[in-house]
Amino acid sequence: MNRETENVLLLLTGVCTAIIVVTGTYTRYVKPSLMPWLVVTAIVLTTLAIGAIVRDIRAHRRRGDIDLDDDIDHTHRSGVVWLLVLPVVLLGFVVPPALGARAAEPPVTDTSREALTRSFPPLPAGRAPELALPEVVIRANRDSAQTLEGRLITVIGFTMKAENTTGMGPQGAGTDLGRVVMICCAADAHLARLHLGGPLAARAGAYAEETWLRVEGTVDPQPSDAAGLSVPSLMVTALTPIEAPQNPYVF
C-alpha cells in the first residue's frame, strides 16, 4: 500500500468516526458518554490525514514528478494497513445492529456489581415508577429492605424465549423480558432477564421475538446472599409494544 492510500484510509477512519457520532449509531457499540472523545478523535484523525495529503501535494509540486514513496518513511511499509478497510466498511456501510436476545450469551451472565444483600433506597413515588430491568433483577435478589414488595413497576425490554435452566417459571416455557447491559463497550455486554408471569404473559409470547415492550407488573422479591442472581418473575398487569429505545443498552 502506498502512502497516498494510507492517507485516504486514515481520512476515512476519521470520517466514519464522525458519521457514527452524527447518526447516533455509535450507541450500538459504546457508551453514550464516549461521544465527546469520539468527536475529538474524528478531528485528530482527519487533521492528520489532511495535513499529510496537503504536505504531499506541496512536496510533489516542489520536486516535480519524483515518486514520494522513494523518500518518505521507507523503513517499513506493509500491507497490514489494509486491515483498516474492515472497520471503515463496517462503520460506514454495514452498520451492524445492536446486540439483542439472539446474541450468544457472553461469559458474564450476572448483573450484580454488589455481591451481598443490602438495604436499597426506596423506589421513586408514583403509581408505577419506571425501573431499569437490571435494577429490578438486583433489587429482587439483593434488597434487604424489600422495596419491590407490593409495588407496581414499569419495565422496558425486548421479548425473548424463556431460558430452560433458570428453574423459575414453568420449565423454560413462556417468555422473558430481556435487556442488554453494557459497562464500557459491546465486548463486555451481558444479558439481564425477567421472566414474565401471570395471565397476561401469554400475550407477550404472541409477539415476535425481540419486540420491545413496556410492561407493568409486580415482582415478588426474594433477597439472598447466594452466588449469582436468579431470574425474578414479573406478574404482568399491562403491556404495550413500543419503538426500540434510542439507547439500546442500559449501563
Next chain:
Amino acid sequence: MTAAGRTRRRSAGSTEILVAGLVVVALFGGAVRSFVVSRPDLATAATVFLGVFVQALPFLALGVVISGLIAAYISPDRLARWLPRRTGAAILTAGVGGAALPGCECGAVPVARRLFGDEAANDRRGAAALTFMLAAPAINPVVLVSTAVAFPGEPAMVGARFTASLVTAIVMGAAWSKWGRVEWITRLLPRTPHGGGSKWAVFTEAARHDFLRAASYLVLGAATAAALNVLVPPVVYEHLAGQLLLGILTMAILAVVLALCSEADAFVAASLTMLPLLPRLVFLVVGPAIDVKLFAMQAGMFGRAFALRFAPATFVVATVVATGVGLVFLGGAR
C-alpha cells in the same frame, strides 16, 4: 476520499483499488447488511468487534498525539538526562510515572514505542519504556477509581491491583534489561520525515505513522477477540472456574481472549460473583498487561520476534505476581 483520489491520479495502484472496492461496497451495501443481520453470530461478532475498536479509538488517538509530541519535542538526549542514571532507578521511575497517563492499554503501546527509541545501546531507556507500557494502563487514577467503584466492599482489591500491576511492570522491565535483545526489535521507527524541519511536520508524521500501524494491529486483535467471544461458549469458562488453581488459570486466559479495556474490566470482574476474589484479581492484572489485541499491537510496533517472547513472559509473570500479591492482600482464597 474522492478529493484525495483526484489529487494524484497518476500513481495507479492501491488507491484506485481501495476506491473501486468502496464503490462496490457502497452499491451493494444493502445486500451486505442484510447478509450480516441474517446471521446472528456474524452480527454479534461484527458488533463486538466494533465495540472494541470504537472504544479503543479515542485512547489510541490520545496515545498517538502523545507519541507525536515525544517525537517532536523530546530528543533522545533529553530523555536520557531525565531518566535516573542507574537502570534499577530508571525502571522504578518509569513504573510509577505510568500513573500519569490516564488511558487504557491501546494508547500506551505507541507511546512506549516512541520512548523506547531505536538507539540500540541504551538498555536503560528500553527497560523504562516497557515498564511504562505495562504500568500505565493498570495503575492510573481512572482505572484505580473504577476498581474501587466496582468492588465497594473490598478496598484491598485496589491496593492489590496497584501493587501486582506495578510489580509485574517492574519485573518485566528488569527482565528486559537483563535478557532483552535488540535484534528482536524488527520494526524501526521512521526516520525524520521529508521537509524535515518544522516541529508540526515531525509531530503529524509521527502521529500518523503510529496511528496507522497501531490501529491496523488493533483491527487484528479486536477481530480475534470478537471471534473468540462468539465461538467459545461461556459454559467452558464457567466449568473451568470451579477450582481455585484452574480458576486462576481460566481467568488469566479469559483476560487475554476477552481483550477488555482496562477501565472496564473491573466491572466485569466484579460481576463474576461465582469466583473467589483471587482469580478475579488475576484477571485484572493480566488483562491490561497482555491480551490478544495488545499482542497484535506489540508485534506491529516492536516486531514479531519481540512480541513472541515478551507477551508469553508477561503472561506468566503477571499471573504469578497477581497470585502472590493476592494471597498477601486478600488473605488467601476468599
